[in-house]
Amino acid sequence: MPTRYRVSSPNIVADVIDGEAVIIHLEKGTYYSLLAPGAEVWEAVTRGATDVETQREMKARYAGESSDIEHAVSELIAEMEREGLLLGESVTGEGAVVVHTDAVSVDRPPFQRPELKRYSDMEAILMMDPIHEVDEAGWPAAKRPE
Amino acid sequence: MKRGGLLPSAPSESGGATLAYFDAVDDAYLRAAAVHGGTFDHNYSVAGRTVTVRFAGAALVGELTRAISHLTADAAADPDLTICVWDSESSGIALPDTPWPVQAFQDRREMWGVNGERVRVVYEFAEEPRLHVYDRERKTAILWAQSAKGICFYERAAPFFRPFHWALGERGLQLAHAAAVGSSAGGVLLGGKGGSGKSTTTLACLAAGLGAAGDDYVMLEDGTTPMAHSLYNKAKLFANHMRDAMPALLASVVNREEMEAEKAVVQIDDVYPGQLVVSMPIRAVLVPHITGEQKSELVESSSALGITAIAPSTVFQLRWAGREDFERIASVVRRVPNYQLRLGRNLEHAAETIARLLVT
Numbered sequence: 001m002p003t004r005y006r007v008s009s010p011n012i013v014a015d016v017i018d019g020e021a022v023i024i025h026l027e028k029g030t031y032y033s034l035l036a037p038g039a040e041v042w043e044a045v046t047r048g049a050t051d052v053e054t055q056r057e058m059k060a061r062y063a064g065e066s067s068d069i070e071h072a073v074s075e076l077i078a079e080m081e082r083e084g085l086l087l088g089e090s091v092t093g094e095g096a097v098v099v100h101t102d103a104v105s106v107d108r109p110p111f112q113r114p115e116l117k118r119y120s121d122m123e124a125i126l127m128m129d130p131i132h133e134v135d136e137a138g139w140p141a142a143k144r145p146e
Numbered sequence: 147m148k149r150g151g152l153l154p155s156a157p158s159e160s161g162g163a164t165l166a167y168f169d170a171v172d173d174a175y176l177r178a179a180a181v182h183g184g185t186f187d188h189n190y191s192v193a194g195r196t197v198t199v200r201f202a203g204a205a206l207v208g209e210l211t212r213a214i215s216h217l218t219a220d221a222a223a224d225p226d227l228t229i230c231v232w233d234s235e236s237s238g239i240a241l242p243d244t245p246w247p248v249q250a251f252q253d254r255r256e257m258w259g260v261n262g263e264r265v266r267v268v269y270e271f272a273e274e275p276r277l278h279v280y281d282r283e284r285k286t287a288i289l290w291a292q293s294a295k296g297i298c299f300y301e302r303a304a305p306f307f308r309p310f311h312w313a314l315g316e317r318g319l320q321l322a323h324a325a326a327v328g329s330s331a332g333g334v335l336l337g338g339k340g341g342s343g344k345s346t347t348t349l350a351c352l353a354a355g356l357g358a359a360g361d362d363y364v365m366l367e368d369g370t371t372p373m374a375h376s377l378y379n380k381a382k383l384f385a386n387h388m389r390d391a392m393p394a395l396l397a398s399v400v401n402r403e404e405m406e407a408e409k410a411v412v413q414i415d416d417v418y419p420g421q422l423v424v425s426m427p428i429r430a431v432l433v434p435h436i437t438g439e440q441k442s443e444l445v446e447s448s449s450a451l452g453i454t455a456i457a458p459s460t461v462f463q464l465r466w467a468g469r470e471d472f473e474r475i476a477s478v479v480r481r482v483p484n485y486q487l488r489l490g491r492n493l494e495h496a497a498e499t500i501a502r503l504l505v506t
Contacts (some may be wrong), residue, residue: 010469013472015470015472016211017449017476019448020448022453022454022457024458024461026462029462031458102189107221119454122339137240137241137243138246139241139271141433
């Protein structure tokens with residue numbers, strides 16, 4: 001059964017700029033970048049296309065083994081789901097989403113396996129020492145050295 | 147317990163309790179002011195908006211005003227932002243007890259919680275505790291510190307960071323983690339996380355005679371022409387890096403005793419008088435990348451590079467920040483050419499490279 005996805009908003013902010021998707025996970029302190037064709041997968045699923053529709057769209061845009069493209073798209077979507085960027089739900093049939101499958105031409109560029117680049121260098125800003133103690137006025141306090 | 151601490155994941159409530167708490171903190175501030183016989187008022191123009199800072203007592207004045215002294219202005223009848231500052235040590239007035247259970251806060255050292263639409267609360271306890279409360283309707287923030295000792299070096303270098311973001315963000319401005327160098331005729335925004343070469347490039351440009359609006363934070367304005375406005379007149383660099391790359395600056399470091407543990411801080415307007423630029427049109431965004439080569443070069447890039455360099459580190463440092471901040475930064479960065487600055491070891495050449503870009 002096809003799965004439709006939505007951005008696990010409001011914790012995610014994203015933009016597609018010059019063919020590159022920049023995605024920030026506000027709660028985790030991580031951010032991501034996706035080049036084509038990954039950015040197009042992101043754009044398709046966040047537009048409301050199901051995984052099956054997205055696979056069809058990528059096959060129309062890129063040259064390559066059909067099964068390879070389907071597998072790579074599925075893997076990327078699953079990775080984005082694991083990272084908490086997307087939430088999926090099974091759907092029956094196809095929705096009213098515009099699916100771009102009309103770009104088929106003889107000179108389609110070759111499909112390259114998309115890579116979700118993950119940057120976690122900002123996590124330290126968010127994930128500092130957790131609360132260990134509460135002071136006498138009820139405010140949280142950092143644990144003092146023994 | 148929740149982690150994180152940006153807008154979308156923050157616990158929120160109707161605002162009644164937070165408003166009552168703001169009033170309690172305001173009352174404590176007024177009592178602190180009475181203890182000291184009134185307030186010391188300092189007035190500023192920040193990105194063209196009027197800001198009044200009222201200190202209850204002198205304990206925190208020096209700590210929190212030097213970095214914004216270049217923005218001093220006449221008093222405004224109805225400032226865009228009023229910041230009231232007090233401390234418990236010098237006044238003997240305690241911070242009102244928290245009305246919230248500790249579970250309302252988030253699992254972070256620097257943490258916040260219990261925010262309504264109107265009132266924002268950030269409680270930080272990295273060294274000594276500090277509290278920010280902000281009431282949007284009254285355009286007033288209150289900063290409480292246990293004592294002047296609680297004002298750490300990055301707060302001395304970038305005071306009132308949170309209220310500037312909250313209050314001026316509502317007036318079309320966006321605080322950004324970026325440097326800006328050039329002149330009032332035009333400059334470049336330098337983006338990148340700590341250690342990327344942002345401050346090194348800024349100080350190299352200053353040494354070469356260019357101006358700067360800031361080395362770490364600037365206020366962006368997405369107007370007819372995208373602008374970078376100065377917030378702070380201090381620049382900071384890791385002490386060992388300053389020793390290696392800019393030893394002449396060591397004599398001007400204002401926190402020499404603490405610079406190994408903190409960062410070496412210099413006062414831009416002392417070291418480079420006349421080179422601090424209050425506002426500059428943004429002509430390009432540069433993202434430094436240290437190469438180890440001698441010379442520097444600029445490589446054209448997508449604006450995704452600039453957005454990735456500036457937006458995440460900005461929104462992760464701010465509280466009550468998220469989509470709007472990201473979009474405002476992206477909007478400015480998209481409007482100008484983006485380059486990777488392949489930063490070589492010859493810093494004079496790096497400054498020349500930027501100066502050449504600005505005259506083309």
